């Protein structure tokens with residue numbers, strides 16, 4: 429523990445703001461879940477036992493890539509090893525883990541969330557469900573890391589969900605997208621057997637997205653005098 433409250437001040441504030449947003453969206457309930465962002469050799473990560481929907485920057489701890497606390501007065505989350513594993517193996521910039529209701533419900537039933545909507549391709553397509561292991565264990569970290577191969581999201585059996593991205597904003601958006609998709613799946617499955625996009629349909633979406641720069645706003649070309 430160090431009294432270096434200014435270390436990674438911006439990142440700690442960003443993690444706290446991300447938690448408050450995820451809390452407001454209903455993805456973080458009580459003290460369950462954890463969020464981190466990486467800045468070089470340091471990681472700003474939520475403290476264990478903190479109420480995430482009301483998180484303040486002083487409830488975000490700074491660790492090095494081996495998990496040693498370098499700033500902050502609170503113990504980091506019990507899923508520290510999982511977060512560090514994602515940084516080491518996938519070179520992520522941020523990690524969001526939640527016990528979001530829709531994702532957690534599906535994690536109790538499915539082996540994977542099939543690609544039922546083209547937006548899931550933003551997460552890598554089909555989302556695997558990592559086999560269950562006790563929270564905070566190396567076994568759980570390994571299980572989730574394996575499920576993330578080629579993906580930026582995974583469900584965790586009978587536990588929750590995880591997303592990672594180059595930036596914290598993107599990891600939060602992906603967590604919201606995953607929760608939305610899990611809700612869509614549940615509604616669809618209640619009515620019948622959801623259709624799944626086949627490989628060709630998925631490929632066509634990726635090609636169309638690349639061609640149109642999907643997801644970014646584009647200005648309308650200026651109006652010429654003669655066309656008024």
Ligand SMILES: [Zn+2]
Pocket residue numbers: 460461507525526527563587588
């Ligand atoms: Zn958890």
